[in-house]
Amino acid sequence: MHRCLELAELGAGNVAPNPMVGAVLVYDDRIIGEGYHEVYGGPHAEPNCLASVREEDMGLIAQSVMYVSLEPCAHHGKTPPCADLIVKHKIAKVVIGCRDPFKEVSGKGIEKVRSAGIKVEQGILENRCRELNKRFFTFHTQHRPYIILKWAQTANGFIAQRENDAQTLRIENANVDHSSTTSGAGRLYITNEFTNRL
Structure with missing residues (x-):
């Protein structure tokens, strides 16, 4: 999750009003893919992570663990739902830093992934993941800007x-x-x- 946060920070200043998110795909203690949300309107961290997997490692995706700093989205916005992409690739397990407070996502991404039979663990470095996106969390939970x-x-x-x-x-x-x-x-x-x- 530390690496997810490092990656997420690379999107600072480019993804607002969306949150900064990083994702890492790990097979047998080896990182086989990583990505982050690079620019508003562009692919999120999860598709960028999967797109970075080398051809020779593609067969390992379904046996891997994806770490992501924020719950995968479950709605169609400017991009398709990341939760659907995770389900499509049949990733063995997803470890989530914190739940997304946005009402279109909150809990729905986790439920979509779980209902497909994928193991989900959440709350890993949760405070740090929330702190990274304090403006996003304040806007969606308190309905005001972060001041x-x-x-x-x-x-x-x-x-x-x-x-x-x-x-x-x-x-x-x-x-x-x-x-x-x-x-x-x-x-x-x-x-x-x-x-x-x-």
């Missing part, structure tokens, strides 16, 4: 030395991990401008 507040202050807790004394602040990575809007204090307090992205 992060960020400000700059001096070591002794002040934002500026004295009233109206502008300070130069370096915020090099403010937009790297977050979809954010940065606004100066003057604009927020004086003009009451509130900007957000949903």
